[in-house]
Amino acid sequence: MTILMFEATDARVSSRDNTSQHVKGARLMDAISVLTDDHHKARGLFTAFRAASEADDAEQMGSVAEKIFEELDTHTAIEERVFYPALKEAGGSDLEELTDESNEEHHVVDVLMKELKEISPSDPAYPAKMTVLMENVEHHAGEEEKEMFPKVRNIFSETQLKELGLALHREKHVYRLENKSVDELHKEAAELEIAGRSELDREGLVSAILSEYDV
């Protein structure tokens, strides 16, 4: 039932604005598909960054890097908040070890992103640092796909994986909204035609927007 509600919401929201990218694709996707799709998206952006770097196009490097940071920030947040805790709770020592290692790898990526955000894409250190970041993420995502996800498939049922997929999808919205200013939240509430939005504070706006997406 919940999944059908998602499908209806998808059609309504995707006709409106750029928030559609956060909603599309959520329907009927299990947790592993949600996360693997994110990995593929990151790999695509890495290819675009390498092309911009080859062409010595600092402006394009900066613009692709911004998208990479946004994707990685969101992806690591939903894994840390939803996916890894669920694995730790359900799995044995094997999965616990893998999630602990993953959290540490996220930390390295986080440090690299912070350093990159402080320098200009035209700085000679920028592409070198980005290369280390991308190689780290490629290694980490490969390990998740080859080692962690097959173990997860063995432990969780299809239904559980779909429920987890929806929880990940919800957390993407929560994370996205957390990073918006109150003005931006008001703008989104207006786009969604939420009644009484002018009376709402930050918390009220977030909760009204989330319920518009049925998450």
Ligand SMILES: [Fe+2]
């Ligand atoms: Fe991860």
Ligand SMILES: [Fe+2]
């Ligand atoms: Fe991942």
